[in-house]
Amino acid sequence: MRPAALIFDVFGTLVDWRGSVAREVGAAFRAKGIDADPHLFADRWRAEYDPSMAPVRAGRRDYVALDDLHLENLQTVLARLGLDHRFDAAECRALATAWERLDPWADVVAGLAAIRQVALVAPCSNGSVALMARLARHAGLHWDAILGAEIAHNYKPHPSVYQAACAALRLRPDQVMMVAAHNGDLEAAAALGLQTAFICRPVEHGAGQTSDLAPSGDWTLVADDLVDLAARL
Amino acid sequence: MRPAALIFDVFGTLVDWRGSVAREVGAAFRAKGIDADPHLFADRWRAEYDPSMAPVRAGRRDYVALDDLHLENLQTVLARLGLDHRFDAAECRALATAWERLDPWADVVAGLAAIRQVALVAPCSNGSVALMARLARHAGLHWDAILGAEIAHNYKPHPSVYQAACAALRLRPDQVMMVAAHNGDLEAAAALGLQTAFICRPVEHGAGQTSDLAPSGDWTLVADDLVDLAARL
Numbered sequence: 001m002r003p004a005a006l007i008f009d010v011f012g013t014l015v016d017w018r019g020s021v022a023r024e025v026g027a028a029f030r031a032k033g034i035d036a037d038p039h040l041f042a043d044r045w046r047a048e049y050d051p052s053m054a055p056v057r058a059g060r061r062d063y064v065a066l067d068d069l070h071l072e073n074l075q076t077v078l079a080r081l082g083l084d085h086r087f088d089a090a091e092c093r094a095l096a097t098a099w100e101r102l103d104p105w106a107d108v109v110a111g112l113a114a115i116r117q118v119a120l121v122a123p124c125s126n127g128s129v130a131l132m133a134r135l136a137r138h139a140g141l142h143w144d145a146i147l148g149a150e151i152a153h154n155y156k157p158h159p160s161v162y163q164a165a166c167a168a169l170r171l172r173p174d175q176v177m178m179v180a181a182h183n184g185d186l187e188a189a190a191a192l193g194l195q196t197a198f199i200c201r202p203v204e205h206g207a208g209q210t211s212d213l214a215p216s217g218d219w220t221l222v223a224d225d226l227v228d229l230a231a232r233l
Numbered sequence: 234m235r236p237a238a239l240i241f242d243v244f245g246t247l248v249d250w251r252g253s254v255a256r257e258v259g260a261a262f263r264a265k266g267i268d269a270d271p272h273l274f275a276d277r278w279r280a281e282y283d284p285s286m287a288p289v290r291a292g293r294r295d296y297v298a299l300d301d302l303h304l305e306n307l308q309t310v311l312a313r314l315g316l317d318h319r320f321d322a323a324e325c326r327a328l329a330t331a332w333e334r335l336d337p338w339a340d341v342v343a344g345l346a347a348i349r350q351v352a353l354v355a356p357c358s359n360g361s362v363a364l365m366a367r368l369a370r371h372a373g374l375h376w377d378a379i380l381g382a383e384i385a386h387n388y389k390p391h392p393s394v395y396q397a398a399c400a401a402l403r404l405r406p407d408q409v410m411m412v413a414a415h416n417g418d419l420e421a422a423a424a425l426g427l428q429t430a431f432i433c434r435p436v437e438h439g440a441g442q443t444s445d446l447a448p449s450g451d452w453t454l455v456a457d458d459l460v461d462l463a464a465r466l
Contacts, residue, residue, distance in 0.1 A: 120367075129378050129401040137353075
C-alpha cells in the first residue's frame with residue numbers, strides 16, 4: 001500500500017550537518033584567528049546532541065527546543081576547548097543558527113519534489129518548527145507541514161513524536177512512511193506500525209563512518225537515495 | 234519595521250469557503266436528487282462554526298480538531314432540515330472534507346508567493362494541520378509551516394493561538410503580522426502586540442454581506458488584496 005504521507009528524518013538523512021556546520025564554524029574561527037579543526041568541532045558539538053535530549057525523553061526536564069539545546073551544547077564545547085571567552089553571548093547565538101543553514105545531499109531537492117507528487121511530505125525531526133522552516137528555506141525543501149519533536153514536546157525516538165506526526169495528518173500509522181538514514185529511528189517507527197524506508201548516508205559522520213552503513217531491520221523499502229525512493233513508491 | 238513573518242486567517246481571507254462549500258454540497262445534493270439551495274446550506278453549516286468552538290475556548294470541552302466539528306455541525310444541519318437519513322456516516326465524512334477543497338480568491342496565489350519572497354508565511358487558522366495541509370495542496374499555497382489552532386489546542390480569537398504561532402517561529406509578537414479580513418481577528422492579535430493587516434473580502438458571505446466591509450481599528454496596514462499587501466511591505 002502506497003503511503004499517504006512520508007515523514008523524514010532531516011539531520012543526516014536529508015542534509016549534510018557535518019560539512020555545513022564545519023563550514024560555518026570554520027568561518028567563525030577564521031574571523032577570530034582560532035586555529036582549530038572545524039570538522040572535529042562539528043563532531044564534538046554533535047556528540048552533545050543526544051545526551052542533551054535524554055533528560056527531556058526521560059521526563060526529567062521540560063521540553064526545550066533544539067535551538068536552545070544547540071546553544072547550550074555550543075557553549076559546553078567551547079568551554080571544554082578553552083574558547084568560551086572568545087565568543088560573547090550574541091556571537092554564540094549567531095553561531096548556533098548554523099543549524100538553519102545545512103546543505104541538502106545532492107539527490108534531496110529533486111527526490112523530495114518527486115515524492116511530493118504522490119504523497120504528503122513533512123519533516124519528523126528533532127528540530128523545532130522554527131529551525132525546520134528556516135532550514136527548508138535554505139535547502140529548498142517544500143514541506144506540506146512541519147511535524148516532529150515540537151508538536152509532541154518530546155524527542156525521537158520517543159514514540160510520542162511519531163504518533164503525533166501521524167495524528168497531525170489524521171492518518172493511521174500504517175498510512176505513513178518514516179524515512180531515515182538511521183536504523184534506530186526506523187526501529188522506533190516500525191514498532192508503532194509505520195511503514196519504513198532506509199537510505200544509506202555513508203559519509204554523514206565523515207570518511208571513517210562505522211554506523212548505519214546498511215539496513216539492520218526488515219524495512220518496507222531500502223532505497224539508494226530520495227530519487228530512487230520516489231521511483232519505488 | 235517589516236515583519237519577519239506574516240500569519241494568515243484562511244477561511245474568508247484567503248479562500249472562498251461559501252462558494253466552494255456550496256459547489257461541493259450542490260454536487261452531493263444533485264447526486265441524491267435533493268432540491269435545496271446549496272449556498273443557503275453553506276451559510277447554515279458555517280453558522281454552526283463559531284458556536285461549536287465556544288466550549289473549547291471556554292475550557293468546557295477538550296480541544297477537538299475543526300475537522301470533527303465540521304462533521305458534527307454537518308450532521309446537526311442535515312438533521313434540522315430532515316436530511317440526515319439521506320446521508321450515511323461515510324457519506325457525511327466525505328462531505329465534511331469539502332473544507333479541504335476551498336478555492337482561493339483570485340489574488341491569493343500570486344500575492345502569497347510575492348510575500349513569501351520577503352518573509353516567512355504560515356496560516357494561523359482555526360483549521361487543523363491536516364486540513365490546512367490538504368487545503369494548501371488544493372489551493373496552491375506554499376507555506377513555511379502550518380500554525381494555528383492545533384498547535385495551541387484552542388481556537389481563535391483565544392490569545393493562546395496567536396501567541397503559539399509567534400512562539401513556534403521563535404519571533405516576538407511585534408515581528409509578526411496577522412493578516413485577516415475580519416476585524417475581530419485583528420483586534421485579538423493587536424492586543425497581544427502583533428502587527429496587523431486588513432484586507433476586505435466584501436462577498437465572503439455573499440452579495441448581502443454587512444460585516445467587515447471596512448477596517449474598524451487602527452491596523453498597521455490596510456490593503457486591497459494580497460498582491461497589494463506584498464507591494465506595501
